[in-house]
Amino acid sequence: MIEIDRTKCAYCGACVGVCPAMALRLRDIYVEVYNDKCTSCGACVRACPMNAIELKK
Amino acid sequence: MVVGAGPAGSSAAKHAAEGGASVLLVDRKKEFGVPVRCGEGVGSHWLKELGISISDRSVCARIKGAKLVSPDLKSSVTISTPETMGYVLDRKVFDRELAIDAARAGAETALKTEVVGVTKNNGKVTGAILEYDGKKTEVKSKILIAADGGESLVARMAGINTLATLYDSDFGVEYEMANVECEGLIEIYFGKSWAPRGYAWVFPKGEDVANVGVGIGGMEKPNAIHYLNKFLELDRFKKAQPVALKAGIIPVGAPCRQLVADGLMVVGTSAHQVDPIHGGGICLAIDAGNIAGKVAAKCVGEGKSDAKALSEYEKTWRSAREKKLLRRLLLRKVLEELNDDDYNAAIGCLNDADVGKLLDGNYAPVAGKVLTARPQLLRALKALLTSSETGRTL
Numbered sequence: 001m002i003e004i005d006r007t008k009c010a011y012c013g014a015c016v017g018v019c020p021a022m023a024l025r026l027r028d029i030y031v032e033v034y035n036d037k038c039t040s041c042g043a044c045v046r047a048c049p050m051n052a053i054e055l056k057k
Numbered sequence: 058m059v060v061g062a063g064p065a066g067s068s069a070a071k072h073a074a075e076g077g078a079s080v081l082l083v084d085r086k087k088e089f090g091v092p093v094r095c096g097e098g099v100g101s102h103w104l105k106e107l108g109i110s111i112s113d114r115s116v117c118a119r120i121k122g123a124k125l126v127s128p129d130l131k132s133s134v135t136i137s138t139p140e141t142m143g144y145v146l147d148r149k150v151f152d153r154e155l156a157i158d159a160a161r162a163g164a165e166t167a168l169k170t171e172v173v174g175v176t177k178n179n180g181k182v183t184g185a186i187l188e189y190d191g192k193k194t195e196v197k198s199k200i201l202i203a204a205d206g207g208e209s210l211v212a213r214m215a216g217i218n219t220l221a222t223l224y225d226s227d228f229g230v231e232y233e234m235a236n237v238e239c240e241g242l243i244e245i246y247f248g249k250s251w252a253p254r255g256y257a258w259v260f261p262k263g264e265d266v267a268n269v270g271v272g273i274g275g276m277e278k279p280n281a282i283h284y285l286n287k288f289l290e291l292d293r294f295k296k297a298q299p300v301a302l303k304a305g306i307i308p309v310g311a312p313c314r315q316l317v318a319d320g321l322m323v324v325g326t327s328a329h330q331v332d333p334i335h336g337g338g339i340c341l342a343i344d345a346g347n348i349a350g351k352v353a354a355k356c357v358g359e360g361k362s363d364a365k366a367l368s369e370y371e372k373t374w375r376s377a378r379e380k381k382l383l384r385r386l387l388l389r390k391v392l393e394e395l396n397d398d399d400y401n402a403a404i405g406c407l408n409d410a411d412v413g414k415l416l417d418g419n420y421a422p423v424a425g426k427v428l429t430a431r432p433q434l435l436r437a438l439k440a441l442l443t444s445s446e447t448g449r450t451l
């Protein structure tokens with residue numbers, strides 16, 4: 001599971017591009033997370049230029 | 058149908074429409090070109106090689122060269138070769154103009170329209186599910202062109218692997234800033250402390266405005282914004298004030314292995330068609346879009362949309378561009394291995410003509426100079442000189 005801090009997010013879609021599970025989707029001004037698909041691999045956490053994503057237990 | 062009204066999608070839409078196909082160009086944005094996720098620089102060499110012209114209106118600043126700065130900030134070399142001359146664009150204007158061209162050629166355009174799924178029949182892509190105004194509608198297509206940029210979900214929904222790995226991606230963030238004194242040069246800062254496996258940049262946008270950013274390799278920690286904040290602590294940016302924030306992913310590995318499937322083409326950054334040296338993808342996106350659009354129109358005219366017919370795009374593109382990109386990828390891999398001392402020594406001893414040669418793949422004449430200054434660079438030079446992809450000199 002991940003959580004995106006919307007106050008930090010720049011809606012750039014970098015996390016979407018690296019998510020192997022296709023668990024993220026860029027909408028107009030936010031990123032939608034499908035945590036049921038998330039495998040907690042952490043790629044998005046590393047990718048996020050804004051440091052806006054955290055892995056959650 | 059074309060998904061994504063960036064440089065790749067609008068160019069594909071334009072050429073497909075000009076070739077007689079009926080084209081729908083969709084983008085989730087409510088304003089094509091906005092928000093910008095780009096440093097907005099384009100090099101003259103790509104413009105010339107790809108035959109791309111740009112309007113005066115979309116140019117913010119003309120760039121007369123590049124200044125490469127060593128990690129310790131003590132030395133720099135300014136180079137004015139076709140590789141480093143060019144323009145900094147206003148992508149908002151630039152992308153809008155490309156979309157206008159597509160519409161003038163006859164393409165229909167749809168704003169605020171997102172592709173949320175792809176429909177298939179017997180393995181062939183037959184259309185897309187569009188979400189507009191809170192409603193989902195299925196729209197049929199003879200050919201679906203995925204030009205959805207770094208997110209690149211559309212091709213993946215159709216079964217082509219365009220996933221960007223951390224290893225083969227850069228992650229960038231930049232501020233457009235006022236009160237930055239510039240000399241009409243782009244500035245590139247190398248070094249682990251500024252931007253590990255990438256670089257920090259200043260791209261002038263006219264007068265005292267500039268895009269100031271960093272791009273780092275995807276395996277690096279912490280995140281890009283950390284490095285940007287650190288870069289902005291330099292005295293040079295004391296008065297700088299941000300007026301816009303732009304970020305994004307840049308797939309800098311090799312282009313994707315598969316660019317077409319039955320009923321589907323992938324173009325631009327979604328197909329990882331990006332220059333691995335500087336991460337520039339605007340010109341390559343336009344070029345790929347042009348080729349794909351023409352082939353799409355031809356195929357629609359002939360009533361074909363199978364992968365074999367569409368592969369004319371893939372073949373044409375690969376034979377024209379891929380070799381050069383792979384050669385530049387090799388140079389990138391070598392540059393990535395260099396440490397700060399290597400950069401300090403190299404930038405300290407090279408002049409503008411030397412760097413031009415390196416970028417052209419002409420490594421041998423520069424080797425002696427570099428090795429005298431820093432014998433440790435032998436391994437890197439060997440890697441370049443012994444590779445089969447070293448280009449024209451060997």
Ligand SMILES: Cc1cc2nc3c(=O)[nH]c(=O)nc-3n(C[C@H](O)[C@H](O)[C@H](O)COP(=O)(O)OP(=O)(O)OC[C@H]3O[C@@H](n4cnc5c(N)ncnc54)[C@H](O)[C@@H]3O)c2cc1C
Binds near residue numbers: 337
């Ligand atoms: C920080 C940064 C700096 C950069 N600096 C430079 C530079 O200086 N010079 C350079 O040449 N390149 C630069 N690039 C790269 C450049 O931005 C891209 O290569 C270029 O925009 C690629 O064009 P494209 O048409 O392939 O994709 P994009 O321009 O990304 O366009 C894709 C479009 O598809 C839309 N879209 C995506 N998914 C969907 C969907 N499901 N449904 C509907 N619409 C969708 C998006 O809204 C977008 O408009 C930079 C990139 C970044 C991140």
